[in-house]
Amino acid sequence: MARRVLVWLAGSAVGGLLIALPDSGPRLFSISRTHGPSLVDSVGMVVAVAAWLPVIWLIWRSRSALRGTTGRVCAGLALAGIVLLVVTIRSDLGLWWLLPVTLLVAAQLLALASLAREPRDAAHS
Incomplete structure:
Protein backbone atom coordinates (compact mmCIF):
# COMPACT_ATOMS: atom_id res chain seq x y z
CA MET A 1 0.00 0.00 0.00
CA ALA A 2 2.86 2.41 0.77
CA ARG A 3 4.19 2.18 -2.78
CA ARG A 4 0.76 2.98 -4.25
CA VAL A 5 0.41 5.99 -1.98
CA LEU A 6 3.88 7.27 -2.97
CA VAL A 7 3.08 6.86 -6.68
CA TRP A 8 -0.24 8.64 -6.09
CA LEU A 9 1.46 11.55 -4.32
CA ALA A 10 4.25 11.86 -6.91
CA GLY A 11 1.84 11.57 -9.83
CA SER A 12 -0.50 14.10 -8.24
CA ALA A 13 2.38 16.54 -7.76
CA VAL A 14 3.67 16.16 -11.34
CA GLY A 15 0.15 16.28 -12.80
CA GLY A 16 -0.74 19.29 -10.67
CA LEU A 17 2.40 21.12 -11.73
CA LEU A 18 1.65 20.48 -15.40
CA ILE A 19 -1.92 21.73 -14.95
CA ALA A 20 -0.70 24.81 -13.06
CA LEU A 21 1.86 25.77 -15.70
CA PRO A 22 0.81 28.89 -17.56
CA ASP A 23 -0.01 28.16 -21.15
CA SER A 24 -1.61 30.01 -23.98
CA GLY A 25 -2.38 27.03 -26.15
CA PRO A 26 -5.84 26.48 -27.54
CA ARG A 27 -8.43 24.53 -25.57
CA LEU A 28 -8.91 20.95 -26.65
CA PHE A 29 -12.54 21.22 -25.48
CA SER A 30 -14.61 23.47 -23.23
CA ILE A 31 -16.07 22.48 -19.89
CA SER A 32 -17.57 25.90 -19.23
CA ARG A 33 -17.19 29.47 -20.47
CA THR A 34 -13.78 29.89 -18.77
CA HIS A 35 -12.64 26.28 -18.30
CA GLY A 36 -11.16 23.93 -20.84
CA PRO A 37 -7.90 22.02 -20.90
CA SER A 38 -5.05 22.78 -23.27
CA LEU A 39 -2.68 20.03 -24.39
CA VAL A 40 -0.37 20.61 -21.39
CA ASP A 41 -3.33 20.57 -18.98
CA SER A 42 -4.56 17.33 -20.57
CA VAL A 43 -1.17 15.66 -20.11
CA GLY A 44 -1.19 16.78 -16.46
CA MET A 45 -4.67 15.32 -15.97
CA VAL A 46 -3.64 12.01 -17.55
CA VAL A 47 -0.58 11.78 -15.26
CA ALA A 48 -2.65 12.64 -12.16
CA VAL A 49 -5.44 10.19 -13.01
CA ALA A 50 -2.98 7.40 -13.91
CA ALA A 51 -1.33 7.84 -10.49
CA TRP A 52 -4.72 8.02 -8.75
CA LEU A 53 -6.35 4.90 -10.23
CA PRO A 54 -4.28 2.30 -8.29
CA VAL A 55 -5.23 3.98 -5.00
CA ILE A 56 -8.91 4.04 -5.95
CA TRP A 57 -8.64 0.38 -6.96
CA LEU A 58 -7.11 -0.44 -3.56
CA ILE A 59 -9.88 1.42 -1.72
CA TRP A 60 -12.57 -0.21 -3.86
CA ARG A 61 -11.09 -3.69 -3.46
CA SER A 62 -10.87 -3.23 0.32
CA ARG A 63 -14.23 -1.47 0.71
Whole structure:
Protein backbone atom coordinates (compact mmCIF):
# COMPACT_ATOMS: atom_id res chain seq x y z
CA MET A 1 0.00 0.00 0.00
CA ALA A 2 2.86 2.41 0.77
CA ARG A 3 4.19 2.18 -2.78
CA ARG A 4 0.76 2.98 -4.25
CA VAL A 5 0.41 5.99 -1.98
CA LEU A 6 3.88 7.27 -2.97
CA VAL A 7 3.08 6.86 -6.68
CA TRP A 8 -0.24 8.64 -6.09
CA LEU A 9 1.46 11.55 -4.32
CA ALA A 10 4.25 11.86 -6.91
CA GLY A 11 1.84 11.57 -9.83
CA SER A 12 -0.50 14.10 -8.24
CA ALA A 13 2.38 16.54 -7.76
CA VAL A 14 3.67 16.16 -11.34
CA GLY A 15 0.15 16.28 -12.80
CA GLY A 16 -0.74 19.29 -10.67
CA LEU A 17 2.40 21.12 -11.73
CA LEU A 18 1.65 20.48 -15.40
CA ILE A 19 -1.92 21.73 -14.95
CA ALA A 20 -0.70 24.81 -13.06
CA LEU A 21 1.86 25.77 -15.70
CA PRO A 22 0.81 28.89 -17.56
CA ASP A 23 -0.01 28.16 -21.15
CA SER A 24 -1.61 30.01 -23.98
CA GLY A 25 -2.38 27.03 -26.15
CA PRO A 26 -5.84 26.48 -27.54
CA ARG A 27 -8.43 24.53 -25.57
CA LEU A 28 -8.91 20.95 -26.65
CA PHE A 29 -12.54 21.22 -25.48
CA SER A 30 -14.61 23.47 -23.23
CA ILE A 31 -16.07 22.48 -19.89
CA SER A 32 -17.57 25.90 -19.23
CA ARG A 33 -17.19 29.47 -20.47
CA THR A 34 -13.78 29.89 -18.77
CA HIS A 35 -12.64 26.28 -18.30
CA GLY A 36 -11.16 23.93 -20.84
CA PRO A 37 -7.90 22.02 -20.90
CA SER A 38 -5.05 22.78 -23.27
CA LEU A 39 -2.68 20.03 -24.39
CA VAL A 40 -0.37 20.61 -21.39
CA ASP A 41 -3.33 20.57 -18.98
CA SER A 42 -4.56 17.33 -20.57
CA VAL A 43 -1.17 15.66 -20.11
CA GLY A 44 -1.19 16.78 -16.46
CA MET A 45 -4.67 15.32 -15.97
CA VAL A 46 -3.64 12.01 -17.55
CA VAL A 47 -0.58 11.78 -15.26
CA ALA A 48 -2.65 12.64 -12.16
CA VAL A 49 -5.44 10.19 -13.01
CA ALA A 50 -2.98 7.40 -13.91
CA ALA A 51 -1.33 7.84 -10.49
CA TRP A 52 -4.72 8.02 -8.75
CA LEU A 53 -6.35 4.90 -10.23
CA PRO A 54 -4.28 2.30 -8.29
CA VAL A 55 -5.23 3.98 -5.00
CA ILE A 56 -8.91 4.04 -5.95
CA TRP A 57 -8.64 0.38 -6.96
CA LEU A 58 -7.11 -0.44 -3.56
CA ILE A 59 -9.88 1.42 -1.72
CA TRP A 60 -12.57 -0.21 -3.86
CA ARG A 61 -11.09 -3.69 -3.46
CA SER A 62 -10.87 -3.23 0.32
CA ARG A 63 -14.23 -1.47 0.71
CA SER A 64 -15.60 -4.20 2.98
CA ALA A 65 -13.04 -3.07 5.58
CA LEU A 66 -14.50 0.47 5.44
CA ARG A 67 -17.66 -0.06 7.42
CA GLY A 68 -19.46 1.95 10.00
CA THR A 69 -18.87 5.62 10.60
CA THR A 70 -15.56 5.79 8.73
CA GLY A 71 -17.06 4.34 5.58
CA ARG A 72 -20.05 6.69 5.74
CA VAL A 73 -17.80 9.73 6.31
CA CYS A 74 -15.54 8.74 3.39
CA ALA A 75 -18.52 8.20 1.11
CA GLY A 76 -20.11 11.49 2.21
CA LEU A 77 -16.90 13.46 1.64
CA ALA A 78 -16.41 11.87 -1.78
CA LEU A 79 -20.01 12.50 -2.86
CA ALA A 80 -19.93 16.11 -1.64
CA GLY A 81 -16.57 16.62 -3.36
CA ILE A 82 -17.80 15.28 -6.71
CA VAL A 83 -21.00 17.34 -6.65
CA LEU A 84 -19.23 20.53 -5.57
CA LEU A 85 -16.46 20.05 -8.14
CA VAL A 86 -18.98 19.80 -10.96
CA VAL A 87 -20.84 22.86 -9.64
CA THR A 88 -17.72 25.02 -9.19
CA ILE A 89 -16.31 24.22 -12.61
CA ARG A 90 -19.59 24.46 -14.53
CA SER A 91 -20.43 27.74 -12.74
CA ASP A 92 -16.99 29.29 -13.34
CA LEU A 93 -16.43 29.92 -9.62
CA GLY A 94 -12.69 30.46 -9.94
CA LEU A 95 -10.49 28.93 -7.28
CA TRP A 96 -13.48 27.57 -5.34
CA TRP A 97 -12.77 24.22 -7.09
CA LEU A 98 -10.00 23.77 -4.51
CA LEU A 99 -12.59 23.13 -1.77
CA PRO A 100 -14.14 20.06 -3.42
CA VAL A 101 -10.70 18.76 -4.40
CA THR A 102 -9.72 19.03 -0.74
CA LEU A 103 -12.84 17.05 0.23
CA LEU A 104 -11.99 14.35 -2.32
CA VAL A 105 -8.39 14.07 -1.11
CA ALA A 106 -9.57 13.99 2.52
CA ALA A 107 -11.96 11.12 1.70
CA GLN A 108 -9.13 9.15 0.11
CA LEU A 109 -6.66 9.84 2.93
CA LEU A 110 -9.23 8.87 5.57
CA ALA A 111 -10.00 5.64 3.72
CA LEU A 112 -6.30 4.82 3.31
CA ALA A 113 -5.58 5.56 6.98
CA SER A 114 -8.47 3.32 7.99
CA LEU A 115 -7.25 0.53 5.71
CA ALA A 116 -3.71 0.86 7.06
CA ARG A 117 -5.03 0.24 10.59
CA GLU A 118 -6.91 -2.91 9.50
CA PRO A 119 -5.29 -6.31 9.89
CA ARG A 120 -3.60 -7.40 6.66
CA ASP A 121 -6.20 -10.12 5.92
CA ALA A 122 -9.20 -7.76 6.18
CA ALA A 123 -7.67 -5.19 3.86
CA HIS A 124 -6.91 -7.76 1.15
CA SER A 125 -9.99 -9.96 1.17
